[in-house]
Amino acid sequence: MADELELLRGANPVPVDGPHFGDGPLDHHAERHLDLLLHERAPATAAVPRRRTRLAWGLAATAVVAALVSALLFTGQTTAPALAAPRPLVVQTDSSPVPLKELAERAERAAADNAPALRKGTHVQAWSLAMSDKKPPITLPIERIVRWNADDTHTEIVVATDPRHPGRPVLTDEDGEPRPVEDGHVLSKQTYPRSWSDAPPQSPPPTDVAGLRAYLQEAAYSKTALTTGELLDAVASLLGTWTLGARESATLAQLLADMAGLEPLGQVTDRLGRRGQAYVLDLPGTREMLIMDPATGAVLGLETTFTKAEPEYGVKAGDVMSYSAWMR
Structure with missing residues (x-):
């Protein structure tokens, strides 16, 4: 839109x-x-x-x-914050789609030296659409950094920021109402104690396809095989805990290549200016776009857009529901 x-x-x-x-x-x-x-x-x-x-x-x-x-x-703020939702990513019309199996083969070759390595912790910039039946939808952009310590405690910092508009005020609803805050405003900083569980996604992800499939199924609390849409949700959960290494990214690319429904579209430039290959999955009312590094198979981002209007929430077909961009 x-x-x-x-x-x-x-x-x-x-x-x-x-x-x-x-x-x-x-x-x-x-x-x-x-x-x-x-x-x-x-x-x-x-x-x-x-x-x-x-x-x-x-x-x-x-x-x-x-x-x-x-x-x-x-x-009392006089400078307009970034309110409007980000536009959906656009695939370059002159680019050639790369099949997932080919991308998985590239990732396998790139993982030959096992670098970079798996790291517990994550760094992500995300946009989510806050909806209410009484107010127009607004986009809430944040940056989240999670770092794990030697004693297995971890610290999470959440900052209000939007790389599309550096230096401009950013909307937050941390107090229950939308209000602008300064770019870089710390929304929360908290240290969490050592986890009592080593179940997925707390445990390291396997580097074989069958093991990773079972791992993600357990992380999703599912007793049955995951659909492709459910698998993408589980991947987002995994990337909320781990920054995958080359070996893990190659395994995930192979698993995704084995799933049905993900269609290659071509090249996109993500919201952090990185080039990636786009793969889409159409679901009832929404479309998932997975963005992957064309050389290493690493997951760069995941975008969810509405394909059906939701007038009661002021949402139109094509509006971005959420977007995550993961970094090392």
């Missing part, structure tokens, strides 16, 4: 990060843009598209701006 906040920023003749500010002179482009906004004049060739654009985002932006104004009234 269109990023309404970006459209609003694009309509601002004096952006906060521009070379000219509100108390200084406007440049030629800003003066012309302001004149168009005030007098609704546009070249004849652009008149129709311009009206269509205004109609398209004007109604949708109303709800977003209402939520923003409410948040700003309570915080």
Whole structure:
């Protein structure tokens, strides 16, 4: 869907990060843009598209701006935070899809030297859509770092940040209501005691396909073989605890290649600027897009988008429900 906040920023003749500010002179482009906004004049060739654009985002932006104004009234913040949901990742039309079996073979070759190694702990940036039947949906971007210590305790730090808009305020709902906080604001920092359990995903993942399949099934608390959708959920749980090494990534790539329903689409650039191969799984009402490193088979990200509108929650088909981007 269109990023309404970006459209609003694009309509601002004096952006906060521009070379000219509100108390200084406007440049030629800003003066012309302001004149168009005030007098609704546009070249004849652009008149129709311009009206269509205004109609398209004007109604949708109303709800977003209402939520923003409410948040700003309570915080005194004057800089607009990132409210709108991220756009779905777009596959490059001129790229060639790489079958999962071929990717698994590449991963197997890349794992020959067993580097990098498996590490307990994770580093992920994630976006999730907060929905309510009484308020418009908003996107909550965070960065989570989990580090394990020698005594098997671990520390989790969660920060409000959005790499799409570095330095700009970020929305959070940690107090139950959406409000903007500064980029890099620490939402939580907590150290957890040693775990009493060594069951998956606490135990190290196996490096053989059959063992990994059983491991993920146990991690999902399932007594039956996992469907492909359930397997992707279990993979997300695994990556919430472990940063996979080359050997583990190759095993996971082989397991995914054996599953039904994941279709190769081609190359994408993820939200951290990394190139990856996209594989999609269509489920009732949603589409899962798995992004994998084209050389090593490592999982880079997982995106869930709506394929069916949910009007009661203000959600349209194509909206991003959630996105995770894992890093080493």
